[in-house]
Amino acid sequence: MGNATHRCLALVLLAGTLVFGPQAAQAHPHVWITSTSELIYAPDGSITGVRHAWTFDDMFSTYALQGIESKTKGVYSHEELAPLAQTNVESLKEFGYFTFAKADGKKQKFIEPVDYFLDYKDGLLILHFTLPLQTPVKSKELALEVFDPTFFVDFKLADKDPVKLVGAPAACQVSFQRPNDGAASAQKLGEQNFISGDNSNFGAMFANKIMVACP
Amino acid sequence: MRLRSLRKWRPSLAHGLAIGVMAVAAVLLLDGLMHVLTAQTPFGGPRPSAEPQVGGIVGWLLAKQSEFYREISSTIRVAKSDGSAVWTLLAISFAYGIFHAAGPGHGKAVISSYLVANQETARRGVVLSFASALTQSLVAVVIVAIGALMLNATAKAMCGAEKTIEIASYALIAAFGARLVWTKGGGFMRALQGSRPALAMVAATHHHDHHNDDHVHDEHCGHAHGPEPSELAGPGGWRRGFGAIFAVGLRPCSGAILVLVFALAQGLFWAGIAATFVMGIGTAITVAAIAVMAVSARDVARRLSGAKEGGGALFMRGVEFAAAGLVLLFGVGLLFGYLTAERVTCF
Numbered sequence: 001m002g003n004a005t006h007r008c009l010a011l012v013l014l015a016g017t018l019v020f021g022p023q024a025a026q027a028h029p030h031v032w033i034t035s036t037s038e039l040i041y042a043p044d045g046s047i048t049g050v051r052h053a054w055t056f057d058d059m060f061s062t063y064a065l066q067g068i069e070s071k072t073k074g075v076y077s078h079e080e081l082a083p084l085a086q087t088n089v090e091s092l093k094e095f096g097y098f099t100f101a102k103a104d105g106k107k108q109k110f111i112e113p114v115d116y117f118l119d120y121k122d123g124l125l126i127l128h129f130t131l132p133l134q135t136p137v138k139s140k141e142l143a144l145e146v147f148d149p150t151f152f153v154d155f156k157l158a159d160k161d162p163v164k165l166v167g168a169p170a171a172c173q174v175s176f177q178r179p180n181d182g183a184a185s186a187q188k189l190g191e192q193n194f195i196s197g198d199n200s201n202f203g204a205m206f207a208n209k210i211m212v213a214c215p
Numbered sequence: 216m217r218l219r220s221l222r223k224w225r226p227s228l229a230h231g232l233a234i235g236v237m238a239v240a241a242v243l244l245l246d247g248l249m250h251v252l253t254a255q256t257p258f259g260g261p262r263p264s265a266e267p268q269v270g271g272i273v274g275w276l277l278a279k280q281s282e283f284y285r286e287i288s289s290t291i292r293v294a295k296s297d298g299s300a301v302w303t304l305l306a307i308s309f310a311y312g313i314f315h316a317a318g319p320g321h322g323k324a325v326i327s328s329y330l331v332a333n334q335e336t337a338r339r340g341v342v343l344s345f346a347s348a349l350t351q352s353l354v355a356v357v358i359v360a361i362g363a364l365m366l367n368a369t370a371k372a373m374c375g376a377e378k379t380i381e382i383a384s385y386a387l388i389a390a391f392g393a394r395l396v397w398t399k400g401g402g403f404m405r406a407l408q409g410s411r412p413a414l415a416m417v418a419a420t421h422h423h424d425h426h427n428d429d430h431v432h433d434e435h436c437g438h439a440h441g442p443e444p445s446e447l448a449g450p451g452g453w454r455r456g457f458g459a460i461f462a463v464g465l466r467p468c469s470g471a472i473l474v475l476v477f478a479l480a481q482g483l484f485w486a487g488i489a490a491t492f493v494m495g496i497g498t499a500i501t502v503a504a505i506a507v508m509a510v511s512a513r514d515v516a517r518r519l520s521g522a523k524e525g526g527g528a529l530f531m532r533g534v535e536f537a538a539a540g541l542v543l544l545f546g547v548g549l550l551f552g553y554l555t556a557e558r559v560t561c562f
Contacts, residue, residue: 029281030469059288063476067369087371091561154281 029154032057035146036158039174039212041167042136047212049110049132050099050144051166055158061125081118081125088127089113097131098148098155103139110134140214147179147207157208165212172214179207276317283311284470287490291478294486301486308474308490312348312497315470322347322463323502325388325545327509329459332395332538340506343456345499350464352495354380355471356488363479370476374561377472380465382550387462389546395539399532406532462546468494513538 038051056064068084070076092098093112101108116129146155156178157163163176286307294300316323326347330340358380362373471491478487516534520527 029277030284030473032285057285057288058292059285059473059477062288062480063473064370066363066476066480067367067372084369084371087561 029151031060031153033153033155034158035155035208036162036164037144037146037210038164038166039142039144039168039210040130041165041169041172043167044138045169045214046136046138047103047133047142047168048136049130050101051115051130052097052099052128052146054127056125056127058123061120061123064125065120076118076120078117078119081120084125085116085118085127085129088118089116089129095148097129098146098153099131100145100147101133102143103137104141108133108135108137138214142212142214144210144212145207146210155208162208163210168212169214172212174210174212176211177209276314280311280314283307283314287311287474288477291474291481291483291486291490294483295481301483301489304486304490305493308493309497311470312494312499313501314497315468315494316348316498316501322351322498323505325392325463325542326459326502327506328538328541328545329391329395330506330510331513332399332535332542333455334535335456335510337507337510339456340510341503343460344503344506345496346457347460347464348495348499348502349492350460351467351498352471352491354465355467355475355491358467359472359475359479359487363476364484371561373472373476377467377469378561380467384462384466385546385549387458387465387546389543389550391458391462392539392541392543392546396536396543399536399539403529403532403536406529468498470494 034055036053039047040049040051042048064084065076068076068080070080089112097110097113099110101110110131111134113129113131116127119126119128146157148155157176163174165172165174168174287304290300290304290307294304323344326340326343329335330343335343358373358376362368362376366372471494474490474494475484475487478484478490513534517527517531520530
């Protein structure tokens with residue numbers, strides 16, 4: 001009978017192996033981005049958009065520069081990188097710019113990025129772009145998440161000053177959580193409905209969460 | 216394997232057990248598929264258990280994989296000045312390959328399903344796993360050699376090529392799955408209709424029917440016998456296997472392409488190529504291990520259910536049919552973007 005149990009396990013393994021693969025397939029980072037974000041406010045205290053600066057990792061930066069001509073080897077001007085920046089923001093559209101915002105619990109829409117350009121510094125590409133909200137919004141609680149639900153891209157908030165408020169009312173307080181903060185996981189339990197409603201997804205556990213409270 | 220002893224079991228017990236286990240397996244499969252399918256969009260279908268597991272095996276695989284992958288770029292940089300770092304690079308690439316395949320990739324799911332569906336042996340499973348992983352490496356090297364080295368194409372252009380190849384690969388998997396479903400569906404339907412004599416007849420006819428793969432192999436049934444290795448390697452045997460290799464292996468790993476382009480930019484293209492193939496070997500080991508598990512589990516299922524009744528044969532035809540269906544499902548799912556995680560992302 002012990003044998004039988006063993007063989008049962010084998011059968012379950014058959015199913016398991018066929019199942020486990022595709023599920024874990026969602027875990028697949030190939031690009032690492034270190035992100036800093038500025039939240040832009042209008043004089044009336046409503047938030048108008050987000051200005052991101054995303055630093056790509058070494059390998060991806062080199063990959064992205066493949067075939068891009070420059071006058072001086074190893075130095076790339078904004079103009080030389082302009083077509084690449086264009087490609088970047090155009091492709092990011094499909095992924096919702098990996099930026100998800102909620103104002104007082106209501107999902108906010110972004111429109112196409114403006115003021116985008118690429119910097120090349122110390123072998124790394126930095127993508128700057130401003131993501132305007134479709135409608136500027138005044139809210140007591142603003143929540144912003146930066147992450148890739150499919151986890152092809154691994155987002156990380158910069159170690160130093162990852163979030164800045166620009167022109168926000170003085171009373172507004174900003175805080176943020178990194179995905180591997182114990183606090184973030186604990187928070188998630190209570191906040192499952194945060195961005196994705198009940199439709200939590202794999203990448204969500206790697207989300208970087210920025211919160212602004214304006215009493 | 217001491218499986219003979221199982222034959223002494225009362226068929227009803229073995230059969231009941233097999234059916235019970237199959238029910239569990241079916242639930243697991245369905246659950247897994249739901250997860251795969253509902254993960255399609257950031258705000259896609261409902262997921263009942265909203266708290267995904269960060270830790271556990273998946274989390275660990277993920278952490279390891281990321282760790283190795285990130286070390287690859289720094290090691291290539293070091294290798295520019297210190298040749299001995301190439302050995303480190305190969306070691307890391309090998310480890311990355313092993314962990315990489317344990318996490319992502321439809322490849323092993325498709326290959327395992329195919330092996331189960333098509334009554335392949337474990338040995339062939341290993342060969343197919345290695346062949347498909349090395350094909351993947353080769354395709355990556357060819358893309359970068361032609362795209363970056365010869366044409367100095369941009370990343371965008373190469374990524375575009377990658378996307379096209381990817382779609383072709385998914386279409387092939389779907390077509391391959393459809394063909395498997397067609398042939399295995401035939402076997403299943405016959406097993407469904409047939410009583411034992413009918414099955415025996417079908418099985419017997421297969422001696423005259425070597426080019427047709429919808430015959431019923433069942434060692435427990437009449438004069439039928441299990442597939443001989445030589446027979447599998449014959450017409451339709453290896454050719455079908457190569458179909459699987461080609462369909463799966465055609466799609467290169469984005470990671471390999473990144474590594475290759477990076478190595479090329481550092482003037483160490485050859486090291487990138489070596490790393491890519493070592494990565495492929497690592498991947499193959501994991502895929503082969505999973506494939507062998509799948510094949511062994513299927514064989515155990517066959518022995519458990521086989522006993523002496525037609526029901527056992529029906530059960531196995533059902534398993535094969537379901538596995539064939541999975542291949543088709545993976546192909547279609549990948550092709551139409553339900554499994555977005557497996558899409559090439561071009562920035």
